Amino acid sequence: MALPEGFLPYYKAWEERIGAFIEFAGEKDGEFPSSLPFAVKDNIAARGFSLSCASKLLERFRSPYTATAVRKLQAWGAAVIGKTNMDEFGMGSSTDASALKRTNNPWDQSRVAGGSSGGSAAAVAAGLAPFALGSDTGGSVRQPAAFCGVVGLKPTYGAVSRYGLVAYASSLETIGVLADTTARCRSVFAVIRGKDPLDQTTADAPAEAAPLDVTGGITGGKKGVIGVLSAQIATLEEETRRGFEAAQANLAALGYTLIDVELPSLKYGVPAYYTIATAEASANLARFDSIRYGARPDWSENPDDLIDKAREAGFGPEVKLRILLGTFVLRAGFQDRYYLRAQRIRSGIRRNFEEILGDSDYAPGSPAPRCDAILMPVFPTRAFGRGEAALSPFAQKAADLYTCCANLAGLPALSFPASVEGGLPVGVQLLGRAFSEGTLLAIAESYEAAHPFPHPAGYRSFWN
Numbered sequence: 486m487a488l489p490e491g492f493l494p495y496y497k498a499w500e501e502r503i504g505a506f507i508e509f510a511g512e513k514d515g516e517f518p519s520s521l522p523f524a525v526k527d528n529i530a531a532r533g534f535s536l537s538c539a540s541k542l543l544e545r546f547r548s549p550y551t552a553t554a555v556r557k558l559q560a561w562g563a564a565v566i567g568k569t570n571m572d573e574f575g576m577g578s579s580t581d582a583s584a585l586k587r588t589n590n591p592w593d594q595s596r597v598a599g600g601s602s603g604g605s606a607a608a609v610a611a612g613l614a615p616f617a618l619g620s621d622t623g624g625s626v627r628q629p630a631a632f633c634g635v636v637g638l639k640p641t642y643g644a645v646s647r648y649g650l651v652a653y654a655s656s657l658e659t660i661g662v663l664a665d666t667t668a669r670c671r672s673v674f675a676v677i678r679g680k681d682p683l684d685q686t687t688a689d690a691p692a693e694a695a696p697l698d699v700t701g702g703i704t705g706g707k708k709g710v711i712g713v714l715s716a717q718i719a720t721l722e723e724e725t726r727r728g729f730e731a732a733q734a735n736l737a738a739l740g741y742t743l744i745d746v747e748l749p750s751l752k753y754g755v756p757a758y759y760t761i762a763t764a765e766a767s768a769n770l771a772r773f774d775s776i777r778y779g780a781r782p783d784w785s786e787n788p789d790d791l792i793d794k795a796r797e798a799g800f801g802p803e804v805k806l807r808i809l810l811g812t813f814v815l816r817a818g819f820q821d822r823y824y825l826r827a828q829r830i831r832s833g834i835r836r837n838f839e840e841i842l843g844d845s846d847y848a849p850g851s852p853a854p855r856c857d858a859i860l861m862p863v864f865p866t867r868a869f870g871r872g873e874a875a876l877s878p879f880a881q882k883a884a885d886l887y888t889c890c891a892n893l894a895g896l897p898a899l900s901f902p903a904s905v906e907g908g909l910p911v912g913v914q915l916l917g918r919a920f921s922e923g924t925l926l927a928i929a930e931s932y933e934a935a936h937p938f939p940h941p942a943g944y945r946s947f948w949n
């Protein structure tokens with residue numbers, strides 16, 4: 486088995502322009518171990534490959550073991566083609582917070598690919614891999630997927646093992662799938678999901694949950710009810726609003742019933758997300774002390790000085806900011822004010838979703854869900870530019886409002902390209918009840934059948 490004929494020059498021409506990969510293993514055309522390659526975000530372990538998290542601190546670290554999700558894909562016959570660029574430790578929305586390189590959007594190289602799984606999204610959008618793994622803590626699979634015009638699935642919390650994923654905010658994050666088509670996304674998710682003895686938070690889908698292989702509709706061919714978050718979209722840029730409206734019109738034309746829904750807690754999502762995410766990050770990143778992991782300074786006075794120097798030189802500014810924020814919200818005597826309040830908001834958001842979608846435990850006799858899925862924007866803008874055209878770090882965080890709620894509630898969410906507006910793709914997302922990935926994929930697949938997903942100029946498909 487080998488990579489397809491002509492792929493290597495195609496890869497080189499694209500990669501020069503978009504910079505999706507931190508490491509690439511497909512150089513030796515003709516010797517690649519599989520005809521189904523996949524790319525892996527550089528915070529997910531694959532033995533022998535880089536595991537830099539796009540940080541100076543781990544720049545030369547190579548993984549001694551393989552993540553469960555990667556291992557399952559290898560057992561299925563796929564092979565890792567390379568490790569992709571990202572915002573350092575998954576903290577960001579552009580991939581420009583990578584300490585190692587810059588990734589550009591395949592649709593317009595002056596713009597970002599989104600983040601933090603920007604390298605994975607750009608690689609798939611340019612046809613350099615049929616699918617890629619990413620991680621989604623607050624939107625990092627769905628937002629770059631939307632910016633680059635590919636499918637991005639953030640699974641139910643615990644549906645996919647996190648063993649081998651470098652932890653950023655453990656209670657929020659999942660490994661997710663970026664793919665060229667909905668069908669591919671479904672097959673990959675079917676392979677990587679499931680209970681894993683190496684991750685105690687994993688679970689198999691309950692028997693009552695929607696099966697993964699429903700096609701053409703929702704259940705028994707019946708088109709379902711989609712709740713649309715139409716009143717709470719004040720922040721959308723004009724083109725993104727047009728894409729969101731196109732998605733509604735197209736879904737209605739396909740026979741879905743659209744009703745308006747509201748999420749009263751949506752506006753508290755971002756502050757709660759950044760409180761919880763930074764608190765967990767400050768604890769998770771404490772392990773990078775240059776003793777167990779990380780680049781060491783040339784000299785130091787004593788062990789404390791060694792750790793100080795290594796962290797000062799190794800972490801970029803966004804990572805330092807978040808560690809500081811995390812220790813701030815967790816400091817003694819102030820937990821009530823920030824952390825515990827954020828946890829209460831988190832429960833409120835979960836209840837908002839349960840009232841619309843049904844609860845997570847599928848207990849018999851619980852009230853029937855009002856909707857099969859909720860349709861929401863992914864991000865207020867299309868892929869943004871740099872310099873003058875950039876979004877400030879604060880605006881980028883505020884813009885996580887549509888994505889971070891699925892992480893706070895632990896629910897699955899699927900982003901797919903709805904339309905192209907002004908030369909750039911606009912993605913929308915479907916959110917569902919826990920373990921309803923099958924439903925979300927079925928809706929997106931019926932959409933894709935009627936409105937095939939677009940590709941950037943110069944795209945060629947090497948993958949069946």
Ligand code: GLN
Nearest residue numbers: 575576577622623624625
């Ligand atoms: N933009 C969000 C953040 O910076 C999402 C990151 C992610 O999902 N890893 O935290």
